[in-house]
Amino acid sequence: MTGNDRRVRRTRRSLREALVALIVERGYEKVTVQDVLDRADIGRSTFYAHYRDKDDLFTACFDDLRASLEHELAATVDGPSHDDPTRPIGVMFEHAYANQLVYQALCGRAGATAGTRMLHRLILDSLRDHLTPVGLKLPVDVVVEYHAGALVAVLLWWVRQGFPQPPAEIAQTCQKMITPSVMAAF
């Protein structure tokens, strides 16, 4: 259970990949633990040595994605356009575009609940950081909740539709909606 053990790494990686693949194929609900085991070619008892249950494995997959996205966002802050407050929106759409399969598995029809929640919170925090200091006339909680929910909805829609627009375009559209709305609340 060291985590430095190659066997442990291989096992966990196989299980996560198998789950994602199976979710894409038939949806989260219709995937059984045994299915994952067969696909990953892992023994039953081994699974339960690493994860409590299917949800736990799903969460682990999710943490990977979250970490990846947070890494991208952090890199942007140090980048050339750290003065553009709407830049994170573009990064988010680009990240989804670059990981289409994973997003379809984790945020599509199947894992919508967990997917929504995680992205929602991520965006929520980011927005709050940007908006709290400026002193709005409207209640910050509601404003933040409003636009975070909106961005998640658009992202999920975009994922489900199979990425009909390029990421830059849809990000720009979102920016055009959020900006006047926030301006009005200023």
Place this chain on the structure above:
Amino acid sequence: MTGNDRRVRRTRRSLREALVALIVERGYEKVTVQDVLDRADIGRSTFYAHYRDKDDLFTACFDDLRASLEHELAATVDGPSHDDPTRPIGVMFEHAYANQLVYQALCGRAGATAGTRMLHRLILDSLRDHLTPVGLKLPVDVVVEYHAGALVAVLLWWVRQGFPQPPAEIAQTCQKMITPSVMAAF
């Protein structure tokens, strides 16, 4: 199975009420069919004569709520303020406020997925009807998706927080955010 039979009405009503109550108590996932049966005092085979499974019963509960909300919305069209395009938003928040327990059960942490989806679609259609004819510069699909998602998010947040503001106030805040955003896309 006529639907005109008093026994049928009573049975279905008992089951729906039992499910809602149990969801409020311990969350959708932790409610078993047997729990519902015990609470409603209904025989096992009877349940399966009416509903395919737990999800099916849940959907039926949902249809009730949806019908109720649609009824309110329809009544507004004939009412005094049918010229105000943002009036449906107020109606929605008032409807939730008037049915707090049901909303907590159906749209709270538990049934978030199904709850979100249903409200989302309802608002989506309503918004599309209002916005499609006016000819926006931005893609209508995205605009509609954006604000529908936003409204659902705020509604769910408001429900989960235990209705911290009066419905009129939060509706007004939403209106103040959606209006300039749509204006800018005009």
Place this chain on the structure above:
DNA sequence: TCCTTTCCGAACACTGTGTTCGGTTATGGT
């Protein structure tokens, strides 16, 4: 190499599901 950790896999108990069927009871139509 050698000692430790992990993996294997079959077996098991357990929970919850959805169906069946013969007998009982309530309902609506006449």
Place this chain on the structure above:
DNA sequence: ACCATAACCGAACACAGTGTTCGGAAAGGA
């Protein structure tokens, strides 16, 4: 008020999936 009909009951059953256990095999790190 009557009665044919439809709905309800509940015990029993097969079934699918879960999570645990344990002794032996195999692979890893130092």
